[in-house]
Amino acid sequence: MKVVFIGAGNLATCLSLEMLRCGFDILQVYSRTEESASILARKLGCQWTKSAKKILPDADVYVFSVKDDALPKVIKAMKPNNGLWIHTSGSTPIDVFKGFAENYGVLYPLQTFSKMREMDFSQIPIFIEANSISSAKQLEQIAAALSENVRFLPSAKRKYLHLAAVFACNFTNHVYSIAERILDEHEMPVDVLLPLIDETAYKVHQMPPIVAQTGPAIRYDKKIINYQLSLLEDSDLKTIYKTMSKSIHKEAEKLNQDEQHQL
Amino acid sequence: MKVVFIGAGNLATCLSLEMLRCGFDILQVYSRTEESASILARKLGCQWTKSAKKILPDADVYVFSVKDDALPKVIKAMKPNNGLWIHTSGSTPIDVFKGFAENYGVLYPLQTFSKMREMDFSQIPIFIEANSISSAKQLEQIAAALSENVRFLPSAKRKYLHLAAVFACNFTNHVYSIAERILDEHEMPVDVLLPLIDETAYKVHQMPPIVAQTGPAIRYDKKIINYQLSLLEDSDLKTIYKTMSKSIHKEAEKLNQDEQHQL
Numbered sequence: 302m303k304v305v306f307i308g309a310g311n312l313a314t315c316l317s318l319e320m321l322r323c324g325f326d327i328l329q330v331y332s333r334t335e336e337s338a339s340i341l342a343r344k345l346g347c348q349w350t351k352s353a354k355k356i357l358p359d360a361d362v363y364v365f366s367v368k369d370d371a372l373p374k375v376i377k378a379m380k381p382n383n384g385l386w387i388h389t390s391g392s393t394p395i396d397v398f399k400g401f402a403e404n405y406g407v408l409y410p411l412q413t414f415s416k417m418r419e420m421d422f423s424q425i426p427i428f429i430e431a432n433s434i435s436s437a438k439q440l441e442q443i444a445a446a447l448s449e450n451v452r453f454l455p456s457a458k459r460k461y462l463h464l465a466a467v468f469a470c471n472f473t474n475h476v477y478s479i480a481e482r483i484l485d486e487h488e489m490p491v492d493v494l495l496p497l498i499d500e501t502a503y504k505v506h507q508m509p510p511i512v513a514q515t516g517p518a519i520r521y522d523k524k525i526i527n528y529q530l531s532l533l534e535d536s537d538l539k540t541i542y543k544t545m546s547k548s549i550h551k552e553a554e555k556l557n558q559d560e561q562h563q564l
Numbered sequence: 565m566k567v568v569f570i571g572a573g574n575l576a577t578c579l580s581l582e583m584l585r586c587g588f589d590i591l592q593v594y595s596r597t598e599e600s601a602s603i604l605a606r607k608l609g610c611q612w613t614k615s616a617k618k619i620l621p622d623a624d625v626y627v628f629s630v631k632d633d634a635l636p637k638v639i640k641a642m643k644p645n646n647g648l649w650i651h652t653s654g655s656t657p658i659d660v661f662k663g664f665a666e667n668y669g670v671l672y673p674l675q676t677f678s679k680m681r682e683m684d685f686s687q688i689p690i691f692i693e694a695n696s697i698s699s700a701k702q703l704e705q706i707a708a709a710l711s712e713n714v715r716f717l718p719s720a721k722r723k724y725l726h727l728a729a730v731f732a733c734n735f736t737n738h739v740y741s742i743a744e745r746i747l748d749e750h751e752m753p754v755d756v757l758l759p760l761i762d763e764t765a766y767k768v769h770q771m772p773p774i775v776a777q778t779g780p781a782i783r784y785d786k787k788i789i790n791y792q793l794s795l796l797e798d799s800d801l802k803t804i805y806k807t808m809s810k811s812i813h814k815e816a817e818k819l820n821q822d823e824q825h826q827l
Contacts, residue, residue, distance in 0.1 A: 311778060369780075369788045392780075392788050411760055413778045418770065420763075426756045454752075461750040464792050469743035469757050470764045471779030472808045473736045478773035478815065480732035487724040489717075493689045494732050495769060497674055500683075501733045502765035506758060507681065510741035515574060515676045516734030517632070517655075525632045525655050529727050537811045544807060545735045548800045552741065 302443070305329045305360040305384075306345075307375055309337035312389055313366035314344070315414040319422045320364075321345055323446045329357050333371075353378035360384050362443065364408070369393050376401050385439050391463025394456040395430050406431035406440045409459055410448070413470045422447040428454040428462065479538060511556060518549035565706070568623040568647075569593045569608075570638055572600040575652055576629035577607070578677040582685045583627075584608055586709045592620050596634075616641035623647050625706065627671070632656050639664050648702050654726025657719040658693050669694035669703045672722055673711070676733045685710040691717040691725065742801060774819060781812035 304325050306317045309332035321327050329348040332338035342349035350356060356363075356379055365388040367375055372393055376386075379401070386402040391409055398405035407430040414420060427448045431437035437453070444451040454462065477498060481491040504513040517525040526546055533539045567588050569580045572595035584590050592611040595601035605612035613619060619626075619642055628651040630638055635656055639649075642664070649665040654672055661668035670693040677683060690711045694700035700716070707714040717725065740761060744754040767776040780788040789809055796802045 368783055369785050392791055411756060413760060413764055413767065413776070415767070415771070415776060415778065418767065424759055426759060458750055458752060460791075460795060461746055462752060462756070464795055465743040465746040465752075465757065466760055467779055467781075467792060467805075468739045468746070470760050471777065471781060471812065472739045472804075473761070473764050474768070474773050474777050475781075475808055475812050475815075476731045476735045476739070477768050478777070479811075480728040481773060483724055483728040483731070487721055489721060489725060489728075491772075493674060493725070494728065496687055496689060497676060497729055497733050498736070498765050498768060501676055501736050502761050504676065504678065504681065505737070505740050505761060508678070509754075510737050510744060513676070513678060514734065514737050514741070515678065516730055518730075518734060518738075520631055522632050528655055528723075529730060532723060532727055537807065537814065540807050541735075541804075541811060542730075544800065544803050545738055548742075548804060549734065549738050551800065552738070 302326065302362060303328050303360040304362045304364060305331065305357055306341070306364050306366065307331045307356070307379075308364075308366035309341040310366065310368075311414040311416050312410070313364070314341055314416045315418075315420045316364065316366060316389065316410070316422075317341065317345055318419060319447060325362075325443075325446075328360050331356050331375075354380065356380070358382040362387065362439075364389065372397060385436055387440060387443075391466065392460050394460075395432060396456070398432070404433065404436045404439070406436050407456070407459070408440060408444055409454075409463075411462065411466055413474075423449055426450045426452070428452055428459055430455055430459070476541075479541070511552060514549060514553070516549075518546035519553050521550055521553070565589065565625060566591050566623040567625045567627060568620055569604070569627050569629065570619070570642075571595060571627075571629035572604040573629065573631075574677040574679050575673070576627070577604055577679045578681075578683045579627065579629060579652065579673070579685075580604065580608055581682060582710060588625075588706075588709075591623050594619050594638075617643065619643070621645040625650065625702075627652065635660060648699055650703060650706075654729065655723050657723075658695060659719070661695070667696065667699045667702070669699050670719070670722070671703060671707055672717075672726075674725065674729055676737075686712055689713045689715070691715055691722055693718055693722070739804075742804070774815060777812060777816070779812075781809035782816050784813055784816075 304327050327345045327347045330338050330342045331350050335351050338349040363384050363386045369390050386398050386405040387408050395407050409428045411426045425448050427444045429440050429444050431440045484491050567590050590608045590610045593601050593605045598614050601612040626647050626649045649661050649668040650671050658670050672691040674689045688711050690707045692703050692707050694703045747754050
């Protein structure tokens with residue numbers, strides 16, 4: 302199956318390399334900038350272009366993996382062809398392709414990707430959606446070549462899955478980053494946090510996060526909450542600390558009320 | 565070494581069970597409530613009391629593992645004795661024992677503990693502090709029996725370590741919880757998030773979180789940020805989403821500026 306990649310970012314890099322390993326024939330990489338297009342094309346051993354007009358017309362599959370803001374523009378700039386056009390965005394509806402392609406769909410891998418980290422896709426949940434039965438069949442074949450965990454999911458649900466992923470991944474990683482900043486500023490080695498980070502992730506395999514919650518906010522240890530707030534100098538960090546603690550406390554109160562109702 | 569436990573919460577439960585396994589002789593558990601005192605005492609096969617006055621006077625070590633708010637009260641209520649008094653709190657200074665005990669210290673395990681989950685302490689970083697050389701020797705011996713990763717750390721630094729842990733663990737777990745709530749509300753299975761949660765934790769073993777960051781906020785994908793905000797109905801979640809996205813974006817801008825300064 303001949304594939305053209307539109308985009309050369311984190312996901313485009315990881316997905317195209319995995320497709321190459323799975324036996325797909327990657328013909329070309331398109332990116333707005335020569336640098337990213339050529340770097341990825343070199344890794345894949347294929348052609349590249351920075352002109353949407355020069356995208357090869359005879360591939361079977363076109364994978365659009367660009368910033369959501371840029372997606373409609375690049376779709377518009379491309380010449381029509383007979384390939385299956387798919388994007389990899391969590392939040393953009395499948396209809397973004399309507400009127401521009403005959404066969405189209407979405408392939409959304411629920412994972413965080415960084416260019417420098419090669420990923421094994423076999424355990425990554427992949428959510429697909431297609432505009433027709435024939436597109437769905439082709440898309441399912443592509444997804445099944447990559448992962449053992451493939452499901453159909455409509456755009457109306459996928460947007461909430463993406464939203465959940467922003468909390469579970471992007472915001473998680475940011476609180477890791479704040480924690481490291483605090484240790485750095487007070488001259489402590491950041492790697493002491495790793496067993497804690499691992500256990501926090503591991504625990505939610507065994508119990509719901511609401512049951513796994515520990516710390517001053519769930520105990521509503523007011524003295525410690527106010528003390529820790531006083532240690533934070535940055536006003537954004539203060540806001541994050543306050544809002545998160547309030548939200549943890551509210552969740553705990555709701556859980557207690559629910560349990561009382563059940564008695 | 566004979567040990568009395570003051571407290572029967574998550575940490576007291578995990579730590580006392582681990583000390584029992586490591587050959588310590590647990591004499592007694594004290595807790596304000598009969599229920600938690602007796603449950604833990606049964607697990608440990610030891611006595612229990614809910615009266616601070618009835619705490620046995622002839623143990624070698626007294627481990628205070630209670631809510632920070634409650635710690636000064638229970639210390640005051642106890643009769644003086646010759647044992648080593650240690651607490652396990654991240655934020656309470658060692659001086660809380662001053663005037664109440666001769667030999668005292670802090671043993672702070674950097675981990676999240678839940679009663680129903682038995683923990684192997686051997687890889688948990690333990691931070692200790694003592695009021696004298698002899699207390700320090702005894703405390704180091706206790707900590708080394710539990711973990712291979714023991715360091716001395718003064719109260720003035722430990723409070724920042726605890727603050728960092730609240731971000732890296734308590735807030736992380738809470739964003740997991742929010743993510744699960746979103747999936748639940750839209751009838752999607754919550755376990756699809758586990759590979760994402762695992763990879764997010766695993767990545768920071770290999771790169772700093774600031775490098776690992778992905779998602780709409782770091783790309784500053786305004787359209788998606790506003791769209792996702794519009795999907796959130798709960799005003800607390802909106803505030804968390806806004807504050808976190810702003811903070812991620814600010815961190816990215818600072819990183820870019822630092823990189824430009826280095827050129």
